[in-house]
Structures are given as C-alpha cells and as structure tokens.
Amino acid sequence: MFYTLTANPAVDMTVSCNGLIPNENIRSGSASYTPNGKGLDVSFALKKFGTESVALGFFAGFTGKFIVEETMNMGCLCRPVWTDGITRINVYINDGESEYGVLNPGAPLTPEYQQELYKVIDTAGNLDCLVVSGSLPPRSTEDFLDQVMEHAQVRGADVVLDLSSKKLEELAEKRPLLIKPNHHELHEIFDLPVRDDEDVRRAMAHLHGIGIQNVLLTMGSKGSAYFSNGEDIWFAQRDFNIKLVSSVCAGDCTLAAFLTKWYEERDNVECAMKLALATGANVAESVGLGDFARVDEYSKRIKVRKLDRL
Numbered sequence: 079m080f081y082t083l084t085a086n087p088a089v090d091m092t093v094s095c096n097g098l099i100p101n102e103n104i105r106s107g108s109a110s111y112t113p114n115g116k117g118l119d120v121s122f123a124l125k126k127f128g129t130e131s132v133a134l135g136f137f138a139g140f141t142g143k144f145i146v147e148e149t150m151n152m153g154c155l156c157r158p159v160w161t162d163g164i165t166r167i168n169v170y171i172n173d174g175e176s177e178y179g180v181l182n183p184g185a186p187l188t189p190e191y192q193q194e195l196y197k198v199i200d201t202a203g204n205l206d207c208l209v210v211s212g213s214l215p216p217r218s219t220e221d222f223l224d225q226v227m228e229h230a231q232v233r234g235a236d237v238v239l240d241l242s243s244k245k246l247e248e249l250a251e252k253r254p255l256l257i258k259p260n261h262h263e264l265h266e267i268f269d270l271p272v273r274d275d276e277d278v279r280r281a282m283a284h285l286h287g288i289g290i291q292n293v294l295l296t297m298g299s300k301g302s303a304y305f306s307n308g309e310d311i312w313f314a315q316r317d318f319n320i321k322l323v324s325s326v327c328a329g330d331c332t333l334a335a336f337l338t339k340w341y342e343e344r345d346n347v348e349c350a351m352k353l354a355l356a357t358g359a360n361v362a363e364s365v366g367l368g369d370f371a372r373v374d375e376y377s378k379r380i381k382v383r384k385l386d387r388l
C-alpha cells in the first residue's frame with residue numbers, strides 16, 4: 079500500500095482575474111478553494127487511477143478540518159496528526175496571461191507532533207512505499223525528514239521524495255527509491271543545469287552516484303520528462319499543445335501516474351512515462367486536479383525513446 083506524507087498541507091485558493099493593478103482593489107472573475115498539498119495531491123491522483131493510499135500529515139484549525147473531511151469525502155484514507163494553529167491557505171492568481179503563487183508558511187510543528195507522526199509510521203499497516211512530498215512547516219526540526227525516512231525504512235518500506243529544498247541532497251545517501259525533481263530544482267539543489275541529453279546523462283550519473291536509485295526528471299512547460307534507473311535513461315515528449323489553466327498540481331499528478339504503473343511493473347517504463355506526461359498535461363488544463371478525462375487520449379500521443387548508451 080502507498081502512504082503519502084504532506085507535512086505542510088494547504089487549502090489552495092485559485093483566483094482568476096483580468097489583471098492586477100498596483101494600489102487598487104480588483105474584483106476576481108472566479109475563486110475556488112480546494113484541499114491540497116503535494117502528498118495529498120498524489121493520494122487524490124492515485125485514487126483516480128484506482129490505487130489506494132493513506133494520506134498522512136499535520137493538520138490544524140478550520141482549514142485542516144476542511145482538508146481532512148474533503149479527503150475522506152473523496153474516498154481516500156487519511157491518518158491526520160492534529161496540531162495547533164491553522165493549516166495554511168496558498169493563493170494562486172491567474173490574470174489570463176500569467177500565474178502568480180503566494181505560498182504561506184503553515185502551522186508550526188513541535189517535537190511532540192513529530193513524535194506522533196513517527197508513531198503513525200511505526201504502526202502503519204501494509205506500509206510498502208511512503209511518498210514524502212512538499213515543504214516543511216515552520217519549526218520542524220533539522221532531522222525531521224531523516225527520522226521520517228528511517229522510521230519508514232525500518233518497516234521495510236520504499237521512500238519516494240518530492241522535495242524542493244537542499245535537504246533532498248542530504249537524504250540521497252539514505253537511498254530513496256525515487257526522486258522527482260523538475261529541471262529548476264535539479265539546478266538549484268544539485269547545481270546540475272539541464273540543457274540537452276548530455277547534461278541529463280551527467281546529472282543522472284551524479285544522482286545515482288550519491289545514492290538515489292531512480293530519478294523522474296520533469297521539464298515543466300516543455301511537456302517532457304526523463305527517467306533513469308541507473309542503467310538506462312528514457313526521454314518522453316508530448317506532441318500536442320495544451321490550454322494552460324493552472325499548472326499547480328500537475329507535477330504531483332505526474333508522479334502519482336508514474337508510480338501507479340511503474341511501482342509494480344518496473345520494466346514498463348515506457349507505459350508509466352506515457353501515463354505520467356498525459357496526466358500532467360491534462361491536470362494543467364483545469365484548476366486543481368480536474369477530471370482526468372483526456373488522460374487516455376493524451377497517453378497515445380506521448381513519444382518515448384531510450385537515450386543511446388555511451
């Protein structure tokens with residue numbers, strides 16, 4: 079069974095408007111409020127593919143209650159650790175041309191809440207794979223993610239990491255099963271720029287060298303991705319344009335789609351990459367996760383090739 083951990087969930091408020099004007103109030107055209115956070119998005123997307131998971135995380139206040147209730151309403155299992163404060167609201171604004179995001183810090187953690195979460199991991203039934211995604215709330219301890227990984231790995235679970243912080247580099251030596259950086263994160267965290275296939279070969283060799291078992295590297299709006307298992311590297315590219323509405327949850331759903339195919343069938347990389355890119359593209363065409371209605375159609379229009387070995 080997959081478990082996801084969202085240490086810092088959020089209600090996403092997604093607003094559309096005709097442009098922001100300095101020092102003036104504007105009226106938005108629409109606003110939607112959705113339960114989110116990177117690990118939760120993975121759980122929601124897994125559910126859409128018929129794959130069960132349990133969503134773990136810290137939740138607080140009315141926003142935390144809203145997220146947990148909505149998660150359960152969607153039929154997802156959830157084991158919340160309740161904390162003080164208020165789970166954050168993140169604001170995304172689309173002015174018709176560009177997207178703007180204001181990501182808030184979240185409700186602070188204490189060592190006691192962290193201990194509570196470790197206990198949840200220690201006693202979780204059928205813990206095969208823990209997907210740890212997203213930022214950390216204020217005042218989480220320096221070793222929080224090390225502890226999370228250790229508690230999961232002691233149970234024999236695989237750990238998948240989707241983190242935007244430098245901590246990802248430190249955790250590499252714990253041999254995560256998979257990481258899912260995008261090209262910006264690869265540059266910022268590991269100082270590995272990605273301009274062409276040769277850069278990708280170099281980057282993948284480095285990542286495997288420091289302990290990471292598999293890498294799914296997404297290329298954002300380019301609509302492409304690379305996957306490396308330490309032996310081969312695959313490149314996937316879509317051949318169609320999308321009408322971008324919000325790219326906010328696309329990366330999380332790309333990861334979920336990849337996992338739902340690849341985790342059980344490690345040889346089926348091509349199929350997993352097709353589903354992953356198709357899902358990411360379709361999610362970007364709506365606010366939140368959307369309905370995945372075009373995923374099958376899009377999957378047929380993704381080309382996958384293996385990079386030549388040098």
Ligand SMILES: O=P(O)(O)OC[C@@]1(O)O[C@H](CO)[C@@H](O)[C@@H]1O
Nearest residue numbers: 088114115116168212213326327
């Ligand atoms: O602050 P984090 O945890 O890095 O990112 C949080 C967040 O941007 O991630 C999701 C999209 O990936 C959103 O639903 C959510 O608001």
